[in-house]
Amino acid sequence: MVDAFNANFSLDGLGLELGRSPGYGGLDMLIQDQWTVEDDKLFENTLAQFGDLDGEDSWTQFGANVPGKSMVGLKRRFNLLQEDIKNIESGRVPLPHYDARNDTAHQQMMQPAHHAVPIAQVAQSNPTGNAKASSKGSSGHSPKKGGGSGANASKNGANGAKAKSAPAKTTDQERRKGIPWTEEEHRLFLLGLAKFGKGDWRSISRNFVISRTPTQVASHAQKYFIRLNSMNKKDKRRSSIHDITSVKGSGKGGNAKGAANNDGGGSSHSGSDASANIGGTSAALPVAARGGMGHAGGGYYASGPVPVGFMQTPGMYGVNAHGGM
DNA sequence: TCCACAGTGCGATGAGTCGT
DNA sequence: ACGACTCATCGCACTGTGGA
Numbered sequence: 001m002v003d004a005f006n007a008n009f010s011l012d013g014l015g016l017e018l019g020r021s022p023g024y025g026g027l028d029m030l031i032q033d034q035w036t037v038e039d040d041k042l043f044e045n046t047l048a049q050f051g052d053l054d055g056e057d058s059w060t061q062f063g064a065n066v067p068g069k070s071m072v073g074l075k076r077r078f079n080l081l082q083e084d085i086k087n088i089e090s091g092r093v094p095l096p097h098y099d100a101r102n103d104t105a106h107q108q109m110m111q112p113a114h115h116a117v118p119i120a121q122v123a124q125s126n127p128t129g130n131a132k133a134s135s136k137g138s139s140g141h142s143p144k145k146g147g148g149s150g151a152n153a154s155k156n157g158a159n160g161a162k163a164k165s166a167p168a169k170t171t172d173q174e175r176r177k178g179i180p181w182t183e184e185e186h187r188l189f190l191l192g193l194a195k196f197g198k199g200d201w202r203s204i205s206r207n208f209v210i211s212r213t214p215t216q217v218a219s220h221a222q223k224y225f226i227r228l229n230s231m232n233k234k235d236k237r238r239s240s241i242h243d244i245t246s247v248k249g250s251g252k253g254g255n256a257k258g259a260a261n262n263d264g265g266g267s268s269h270s271g272s273d274a275s276a277n278i279g280g281t282s283a284a285l286p287v288a289a290r291g292g293m294g295h296a297g298g299g300y301y302a303s304g305p306v307p308v309g310f311m312q313t314p315g316m317y318g319v320n321a322h323g324g325m
Numbered sequence: 326t327c328c329a330c331a332g333t334g335c336g337a338t339g340a341g342t343c344g345t
Numbered sequence: 346a347c348g349a350c351t352c353a354t355c356g357c358a359c360t361g362t363g364g365a
Contacts, residue, residue, distance in 0.1 A: 178336030178357085199350065216336075218350065223335055 181220055185209050189220060198225075 063071050181189075189212075192204030201217040209217055 180335075180358095202349070214349075215338085219336060219338085222352075227334085 181212075185211060186220075186224075189217065189224075192217075193221070 059071060059075065063069065063074055066074060188208040189204065192208030195208070196203040198221070201214040201221065205212055205214040205217045212220070
Protein backbone atom coordinates (compact mmCIF):
# COMPACT_ATOMS: atom_id res chain seq x y z
CA MET A 1 0.00 0.00 0.00
CA VAL A 2 2.82 2.28 0.75
CA ASP A 3 4.17 1.54 -2.63
CA ALA A 4 0.83 2.17 -4.12
CA PHE A 5 0.82 5.52 -2.50
CA ASN A 6 4.25 6.28 -3.68
CA ALA A 7 3.31 5.15 -7.10
CA ASN A 8 0.67 7.80 -7.12
CA PHE A 9 2.97 10.28 -8.61
CA SER A 10 0.51 13.07 -8.65
CA LEU A 11 0.81 13.18 -4.92
CA ASP A 12 4.49 13.42 -5.03
CA GLY A 13 4.72 17.13 -4.70
CA LEU A 14 2.47 17.08 -1.75
CA GLY A 15 4.41 14.26 -0.29
CA LEU A 16 7.53 16.30 -0.45
CA GLU A 17 5.95 19.16 1.31
CA LEU A 18 4.58 16.96 4.00
CA GLY A 19 7.94 15.48 4.52
CA ARG A 20 9.46 18.77 5.40
CA SER A 21 6.67 20.28 7.33
CA PRO A 22 8.54 22.31 9.92
CA GLY A 23 9.75 25.52 8.54
CA TYR A 24 8.06 25.15 5.25
CA GLY A 25 4.64 26.38 5.98
CA GLY A 26 1.62 24.82 7.51
CA LEU A 27 -1.26 22.89 6.11
CA ASP A 28 -2.87 25.98 4.73
CA MET A 29 0.25 26.61 2.80
CA LEU A 30 0.19 23.09 1.59
CA ILE A 31 -3.26 23.48 0.27
CA GLN A 32 -2.30 26.70 -1.34
CA ASP A 33 0.90 25.43 -2.81
CA GLN A 34 0.36 21.86 -3.70
CA TRP A 35 2.86 20.82 -6.28
CA THR A 36 1.94 18.27 -8.79
CA VAL A 37 4.40 16.55 -10.99
CA GLU A 38 3.40 18.83 -13.80
CA ASP A 39 3.99 21.82 -11.60
CA ASP A 40 7.39 20.54 -10.73
CA LYS A 41 8.24 19.93 -14.29
CA LEU A 42 7.09 23.32 -15.35
CA PHE A 43 9.01 24.89 -12.53
CA GLU A 44 12.16 23.09 -13.47
CA ASN A 45 11.91 23.80 -17.13
CA THR A 46 11.17 27.42 -16.51
CA LEU A 47 14.02 27.66 -14.09
CA ALA A 48 16.24 26.12 -16.67
CA GLN A 49 15.31 28.85 -19.08
CA PHE A 50 15.72 31.65 -16.62
CA GLY A 51 18.95 30.58 -15.07
CA ASP A 52 19.73 32.92 -12.22
CA LEU A 53 16.80 34.62 -10.62
CA ASP A 54 17.94 37.85 -9.21
CA GLY A 55 15.65 40.77 -8.79
CA GLU A 56 11.95 40.97 -8.38
CA ASP A 57 11.44 41.46 -12.07
CA SER A 58 12.96 38.13 -12.80
CA TRP A 59 10.70 36.52 -10.30
CA THR A 60 7.67 38.20 -11.73
CA GLN A 61 8.49 36.93 -15.16
CA PHE A 62 9.33 33.58 -13.75
CA GLY A 63 5.99 33.45 -11.97
CA ALA A 64 4.20 34.29 -15.16
CA ASN A 65 5.64 31.16 -16.66
CA VAL A 66 4.48 29.02 -13.79
CA PRO A 67 0.82 29.86 -13.50
CA GLY A 68 -1.18 28.99 -10.43
CA LYS A 69 1.73 29.26 -8.06
CA SER A 70 2.23 31.92 -5.50
CA MET A 71 5.46 33.85 -5.52
CA VAL A 72 6.12 32.60 -2.02
CA GLY A 73 5.73 29.05 -3.12
CA LEU A 74 7.99 29.53 -6.08
CA LYS A 75 10.67 31.12 -4.00
CA ARG A 76 10.45 28.44 -1.40
CA ARG A 77 10.83 25.83 -4.06
CA PHE A 78 13.79 27.62 -5.46
CA ASN A 79 15.39 27.96 -2.06
CA LEU A 80 15.00 24.30 -1.44
CA LEU A 81 16.78 23.57 -4.62
CA GLN A 82 19.63 25.84 -3.75
CA GLU A 83 19.82 24.57 -0.23
CA ASP A 84 20.10 21.07 -1.44
CA ILE A 85 22.93 21.85 -3.76
CA LYS A 86 24.63 23.76 -0.99
CA ASN A 87 24.32 20.82 1.31
CA ILE A 88 25.87 18.56 -1.18
CA GLU A 89 28.67 20.94 -1.85
CA SER A 90 29.38 21.57 1.78
CA GLY A 91 29.49 17.94 2.57
CA ARG A 92 26.54 18.06 4.89
CA VAL A 93 25.06 15.58 2.56
CA PRO A 94 27.96 13.25 2.29
CA LEU A 95 28.25 11.47 -0.92
CA PRO A 96 28.97 7.92 -0.10
CA HIS A 97 32.22 6.51 -1.30
CA TYR A 98 30.75 3.54 -2.86
CA ASP A 99 32.09 1.46 -5.59
CA ALA A 100 29.44 1.07 -8.19
CA ARG A 101 31.15 -1.98 -9.45
CA ASN A 102 29.34 -4.21 -7.12
CA ASP A 103 25.95 -4.29 -5.66
CA THR A 104 27.13 -4.30 -2.14
CA ALA A 105 28.50 -0.91 -2.71
CA HIS A 106 25.29 0.01 -4.30
CA GLN A 107 23.46 -1.07 -1.23
CA GLN A 108 25.86 0.99 0.74
CA MET A 109 24.70 3.90 -1.24
CA MET A 110 21.16 3.11 -0.47
CA GLN A 111 21.87 2.70 3.16
CA PRO A 112 20.67 5.46 5.39
CA ALA A 113 23.44 6.64 7.60
CA HIS A 114 21.59 5.68 10.70
CA HIS A 115 20.29 2.45 9.43
CA ALA A 116 20.93 -0.44 11.71
CA VAL A 117 20.80 -3.25 9.22
CA PRO A 118 24.25 -4.27 8.12
CA ILE A 119 24.97 -3.64 4.54
CA ALA A 120 25.86 -7.21 3.92
CA GLN A 121 22.51 -8.22 5.22
CA VAL A 122 20.72 -5.84 3.01
CA ALA A 123 22.75 -6.98 0.11
CA GLN A 124 21.74 -10.47 0.84
CA SER A 125 18.10 -9.68 1.12
CA ASN A 126 18.27 -8.02 -2.22
CA PRO A 127 21.36 -9.31 -3.82
CA THR A 128 20.53 -8.13 -7.27
CA GLY A 129 19.29 -4.66 -7.16
CA ASN A 130 19.78 -4.00 -10.78
CA ALA A 131 19.70 -7.51 -11.91
CA LYS A 132 16.20 -7.80 -10.66
CA ALA A 133 15.06 -4.80 -12.53
CA SER A 134 16.78 -5.96 -15.61
CA SER A 135 14.52 -8.91 -15.86
CA LYS A 136 12.05 -6.76 -17.67
CA GLY A 137 13.33 -3.96 -19.70
CA SER A 138 15.14 -2.21 -16.99
CA SER A 139 17.80 0.32 -17.44
CA GLY A 140 20.44 -1.63 -15.69
CA HIS A 141 21.58 -4.84 -17.07
CA SER A 142 22.85 -6.96 -14.35
CA PRO A 143 26.51 -6.33 -14.13
CA LYS A 144 27.59 -9.56 -15.51
CA LYS A 145 31.22 -9.59 -15.85
CA GLY A 146 32.66 -12.77 -17.08
CA GLY A 147 30.30 -13.90 -19.70
CA GLY A 148 26.77 -13.58 -18.55
CA SER A 149 24.80 -14.81 -15.68
CA GLY A 150 23.21 -18.13 -15.45
CA ALA A 151 19.83 -16.64 -15.96
CA ASN A 152 20.90 -15.45 -19.33
CA ALA A 153 22.90 -18.41 -20.35
CA SER A 154 20.17 -19.75 -22.55
CA LYS A 155 19.54 -16.37 -23.91
CA ASN A 156 23.11 -15.95 -24.81
CA GLY A 157 22.94 -19.26 -26.43
CA ALA A 158 20.07 -18.06 -28.49
CA ASN A 159 22.13 -15.11 -29.40
CA GLY A 160 25.04 -17.18 -30.28
CA ALA A 161 25.03 -16.09 -33.86
CA LYS A 162 24.92 -12.54 -32.75
CA ALA A 163 27.58 -13.11 -30.20
CA LYS A 164 30.09 -12.73 -32.96
CA SER A 165 31.79 -15.99 -32.15
CA ALA A 166 32.96 -14.67 -28.86
CA PRO A 167 36.52 -15.71 -28.34
CA ALA A 168 37.95 -16.44 -24.97
CA LYS A 169 37.82 -13.40 -22.83
CA THR A 170 40.97 -11.48 -22.64
CA THR A 171 41.64 -8.98 -19.96
CA ASP A 172 41.21 -6.28 -22.51
CA GLN A 173 37.80 -7.45 -23.41
CA GLU A 174 37.00 -7.74 -19.78
CA ARG A 175 37.97 -4.17 -19.36
CA ARG A 176 35.93 -3.08 -22.29
CA LYS A 177 32.73 -4.42 -21.01
CA GLY A 178 31.85 -1.54 -18.85
CA ILE A 179 30.05 -1.15 -15.63
CA PRO A 180 26.43 -0.17 -15.96
CA TRP A 181 25.44 3.01 -14.31
CA THR A 182 23.14 2.67 -11.40
CA GLU A 183 20.15 4.88 -11.02
CA GLU A 184 21.85 6.51 -8.07
CA GLU A 185 24.84 7.38 -10.14
CA HIS A 186 22.62 8.73 -12.82
CA ARG A 187 20.74 10.88 -10.38
CA LEU A 188 23.97 12.21 -9.01
CA PHE A 189 24.94 12.87 -12.56
CA LEU A 190 21.78 14.88 -13.04
CA LEU A 191 22.49 16.81 -9.89
CA GLY A 192 25.95 17.57 -11.07
CA LEU A 193 24.61 18.55 -14.42
CA ALA A 194 22.24 20.96 -12.78
CA LYS A 195 25.01 22.40 -10.69
CA PHE A 196 27.95 22.58 -13.04
CA GLY A 197 26.24 22.48 -16.36
CA LYS A 198 26.91 20.56 -19.47
CA GLY A 199 30.55 20.10 -20.27
CA ASP A 200 32.06 20.29 -16.84
CA TRP A 201 32.38 16.57 -16.49
CA ARG A 202 35.40 16.91 -14.32
CA SER A 203 33.55 18.80 -11.64
CA ILE A 204 30.60 16.50 -11.89
CA SER A 205 32.86 13.55 -11.49
CA ARG A 206 34.71 15.05 -8.58
CA ASN A 207 31.77 16.42 -6.67
CA PHE A 208 28.83 14.28 -7.56
CA VAL A 209 29.47 11.05 -9.35
CA ILE A 210 32.63 10.31 -7.51
CA SER A 211 32.54 6.71 -8.53
CA ARG A 212 33.03 7.67 -12.18
CA THR A 213 35.85 9.27 -14.02
CA PRO A 214 35.26 12.41 -16.05
CA THR A 215 35.59 10.34 -19.17
CA GLN A 216 32.94 8.00 -17.98
CA VAL A 217 30.71 10.88 -17.06
CA ALA A 218 31.20 12.40 -20.47
CA SER A 219 30.42 9.15 -22.15
CA HIS A 220 27.34 8.74 -20.07
CA ALA A 221 26.31 12.28 -20.83
CA GLN A 222 26.71 11.68 -24.50
CA LYS A 223 24.34 8.79 -24.42
CA TYR A 224 22.03 10.66 -22.16
CA PHE A 225 21.63 13.60 -24.48
CA ILE A 226 21.30 11.40 -27.49
CA ARG A 227 18.58 9.64 -25.66
CA LEU A 228 16.88 12.85 -24.74
CA ASN A 229 16.95 14.05 -28.29
CA SER A 230 15.58 10.85 -29.59
CA MET A 231 12.85 10.73 -27.03
CA ASN A 232 10.75 13.18 -28.96
CA LYS A 233 11.13 11.41 -32.20
CA LYS A 234 10.37 7.84 -31.48
CA ASP A 235 7.49 6.73 -29.40
CA LYS A 236 8.46 3.16 -28.93
CA ARG A 237 11.78 2.76 -27.28
CA ARG A 238 13.25 0.47 -24.81
CA SER A 239 13.38 1.86 -21.37
CA SER A 240 16.65 3.26 -20.32
CA ILE A 241 18.29 4.77 -17.35
CA HIS A 242 18.51 7.92 -19.38
CA ASP A 243 14.77 8.23 -19.28
CA ILE A 244 15.30 9.54 -15.81
CA THR A 245 15.51 13.24 -16.31
CA SER A 246 14.98 14.22 -12.75
CA VAL A 247 16.72 13.21 -9.59
CA LYS A 248 13.34 12.92 -8.04
CA GLY A 249 12.56 9.81 -9.92
CA SER A 250 12.01 6.27 -8.84
CA GLY A 251 14.55 4.44 -6.85
CA LYS A 252 14.88 0.87 -5.96
CA GLY A 253 11.40 0.44 -4.70
CA GLY A 254 9.87 1.89 -7.75
CA ASN A 255 12.28 -0.06 -9.74
CA ALA A 256 11.21 -3.35 -8.47
CA LYS A 257 7.66 -2.37 -8.78
CA GLY A 258 8.14 -1.21 -12.25
CA ALA A 259 9.66 -4.46 -13.17
CA ALA A 260 6.80 -6.29 -11.69
CA ASN A 261 3.98 -4.25 -13.03
CA ASN A 262 5.18 -2.65 -16.11
CA ASP A 263 5.95 -5.00 -18.85
CA GLY A 264 8.85 -3.57 -20.72
CA GLY A 265 8.88 -0.59 -18.52
CA GLY A 266 10.98 -1.84 -15.75
CA SER A 267 12.45 0.66 -13.42
CA SER A 268 9.41 2.69 -14.20
CA HIS A 269 10.99 4.81 -16.75
CA SER A 270 10.14 3.52 -20.11
CA GLY A 271 9.85 6.12 -22.74
CA SER A 272 6.17 6.58 -22.41
CA ASP A 273 6.49 6.72 -18.71
CA ALA A 274 8.22 9.99 -18.69
CA SER A 275 5.74 11.65 -16.45
CA ALA A 276 5.61 8.81 -14.06
CA ASN A 277 9.29 8.57 -13.78
CA ILE A 278 9.76 12.21 -13.23
CA GLY A 279 7.26 12.30 -10.52
CA GLY A 280 8.30 8.98 -9.20
CA THR A 281 9.14 8.67 -5.60
CA SER A 282 11.65 6.64 -3.76
CA ALA A 283 14.44 8.63 -5.14
CA ALA A 284 17.84 7.44 -4.35
CA LEU A 285 19.95 10.45 -4.23
CA PRO A 286 22.21 11.14 -1.36
CA VAL A 287 19.72 9.26 0.62
CA ALA A 288 22.39 7.99 2.85
CA ALA A 289 22.53 11.36 4.42
CA ARG A 290 18.90 12.04 4.30
CA GLY A 291 17.78 9.14 6.31
CA GLY A 292 15.58 8.31 3.45
CA MET A 293 14.82 4.99 2.00
CA GLY A 294 13.29 3.99 5.23
CA HIS A 295 10.72 2.18 3.26
CA ALA A 296 10.93 0.98 -0.22
CA GLY A 297 9.85 3.63 -2.58
CA GLY A 298 9.77 6.41 -0.11
CA GLY A 299 13.17 7.86 -0.15
CA TYR A 300 12.22 11.40 0.40
CA TYR A 301 10.09 11.05 3.40
CA ALA A 302 13.04 12.10 5.37
CA SER A 303 13.45 15.04 7.55
CA GLY A 304 15.56 17.88 6.44
CA PRO A 305 16.09 19.44 3.11
CA VAL A 306 15.06 17.43 0.20
CA PRO A 307 16.05 18.08 -3.33
CA VAL A 308 13.19 19.28 -5.28
CA GLY A 309 12.97 17.86 -8.67
CA PHE A 310 15.78 18.77 -10.85
CA MET A 311 15.61 20.20 -14.20
CA GLN A 312 15.22 18.84 -17.55
CA THR A 313 18.60 18.91 -19.00
CA PRO A 314 18.58 20.05 -22.56
CA GLY A 315 18.98 23.69 -22.97
CA MET A 316 18.98 24.44 -19.33
CA TYR A 317 22.54 25.09 -18.60
CA GLY A 318 23.12 28.65 -19.45
CA VAL A 319 26.26 28.02 -21.33
CA ASN A 320 26.47 25.31 -23.86
CA ALA A 321 22.77 25.20 -24.01
CA HIS A 322 22.86 24.00 -27.54
CA GLY A 323 21.51 20.55 -27.03
CA GLY A 324 23.74 18.93 -29.54
CA MET A 325 26.29 16.32 -28.83
C1' DT B 326 6.80 -22.74 -27.01
C1' DC B 327 11.28 -22.31 -28.58
C1' DC B 328 14.74 -20.42 -31.37
C1' DA B 329 17.11 -17.28 -34.46
C1' DC B 330 17.65 -12.86 -35.80
C1' DA B 331 17.24 -7.84 -35.88
C1' DG B 332 17.13 -3.89 -33.26
C1' DT B 333 18.44 -1.22 -29.37
C1' DG B 334 20.97 0.37 -25.21
C1' DC B 335 25.14 1.53 -23.28
C1' DG B 336 30.00 1.69 -21.62
C1' DA B 337 34.53 2.18 -23.49
C1' DT B 338 37.72 4.16 -26.53
C1' DG B 339 40.10 6.77 -30.11
C1' DA B 340 40.43 10.84 -33.01
C1' DG B 341 39.56 15.56 -33.57
C1' DT B 342 38.90 20.14 -31.62
C1' DC B 343 39.40 23.81 -28.47
C1' DG B 344 41.00 26.50 -24.53
C1' DT B 345 44.79 27.69 -21.50
C1' DA C 346 52.23 21.49 -25.61
C1' DC C 347 48.95 19.80 -22.74
C1' DG C 348 44.65 18.75 -20.84
C1' DA C 349 39.73 18.57 -21.31
C1' DC C 350 35.75 18.04 -24.03
C1' DT C 351 32.99 16.39 -28.13
C1' DC C 352 31.89 13.18 -31.39
C1' DA C 353 31.96 8.84 -33.79
C1' DT C 354 32.47 4.21 -33.42
C1' DC C 355 33.09 -0.44 -31.52
C1' DG C 356 31.66 -4.37 -29.07
C1' DC C 357 28.86 -6.62 -25.77
C1' DA C 358 24.41 -7.34 -23.49
C1' DC C 359 19.74 -7.42 -23.73
C1' DT C 360 14.92 -7.11 -25.70
C1' DG C 361 11.42 -7.77 -29.15
C1' DT C 362 9.48 -10.32 -32.77
C1' DG C 363 8.49 -13.51 -36.36
C1' DG C 364 8.79 -18.17 -38.00
C1' DA C 365 9.18 -23.18 -37.25
